[in-house]
Amino acid sequence: MDSISEIKQKLDIVDLIGNYVELKKSGRNYKGLCPFHGEKSPSLMVSPELQIYKCFGCGEAGDVFAFYRKVEGVEFGAALEALAERAGVKLERRAYDPDSSAKKMIYEINHLAAQYFNFILTKHKVGSKALDYLKKDRRLTDETIQSFLLGYAPDSFDGLLKFLQTKKFTPDQVFLAGLVVNGKKPGTFIDKFRGRITFPLTGIDGKVVGFTARATDGQEPKYLNTPETLIFHKSNYIFGL
Numbered sequence: 001m002d003s004i005s006e007i008k009q010k011l012d013i014v015d016l017i018g019n020y021v022e023l024k025k026s027g028r029n030y031k032g033l034c035p036f037h038g039e040k041s042p043s044l045m046v047s048p049e050l051q052i053y054k055c056f057g058c059g060e061a062g063d064v065f066a067f068y069r070k071v072e073g074v075e076f077g078a079a080l081e082a083l084a085e086r087a088g089v090k091l092e093r094r095a096y097d098p099d100s101s102a103k104k105m106i107y108e109i110n111h112l113a114a115q116y117f118n119f120i121l122t123k124h125k126v127g128s129k130a131l132d133y134l135k136k137d138r139r140l141t142d143e144t145i146q147s148f149l150l151g152y153a154p155d156s157f158d159g160l161l162k163f164l165q166t167k168k169f170t171p172d173q174v175f176l177a178g179l180v181v182n183g184k185k186p187g188t189f190i191d192k193f194r195g196r197i198t199f200p201l202t203g204i205d206g207k208v209v210g211f212t213a214r215a216t217d218g219q220e221p222k223y224l225n226t227p228e229t230l231i232f233h234k235s236n237y238i239f240g241l
Contacts, residue, residue, distance in 0.1 A: 117151025
């Protein structure tokens with residue numbers, strides 16, 4: 001069992017959220033005032049059975065990691081350390097080394113995602129409009145597109161996620177890489193980048209650490225970037241493609 005799964009197994013989400021919110025039993029679940037927006041009537045529901053929470057007022061939802069990151073305003077690495085300590089799970093320090101298994105996993109996920117986006121752009125009819133834009137409006141050659149592994153994220157809720165699941169990655173692992181976000185339904189995930197041209201961001205070793213994605217049809221924001229992860233730090237990059 002990996003550290004993330006072990007932490008989620010040992011921590012009770014009701015106990016964790018109860019440290020921040022006064023929860024009251026409501027049938028099989030617990031209810032309380034959501035800490036993420038002002039409200040007078042409780043709309044935050046916590047499920048001990050599913051170990052997830054959902055606010056029916058603002059839409060925030062997720063597991064213990066999602067709640068802790070949001071309420072404390074920290075990135076995943078800090079949340080992982082804090083919750084591991086609470087759960088009594090010992091993290092191997094090599095998990096934060098350049099060659100750690102967690103980082104290797106994210107690099108692999110990003111590499112596969114870049115290939116997926118590039119395939120959609122250059123080989124699939126869904127990406128034809130974006131490809132025309134790059135070649136005609138931006139005057140990019142096929143060689144340039146392939147050299148930088150430019151791609152297109154289809155306007156699909158879970159196209160990338162389903163592809164990565166065929167490669168034996170779990171939704172939680174893809175979430176760790178910053179490529180999916182919590183869906184409206186508790187416990188679900190959707191692709192972060194949808195209907196956008198993707199530009200892989202690489203480190204000095206050439207490995208893909210994240211993405212910036214440009215809207216093609218007036219979406220806001222115009223550019224959407226990978227969130228902070230174990231291998232991606234936004235401050236290291238200048239955007240404006």
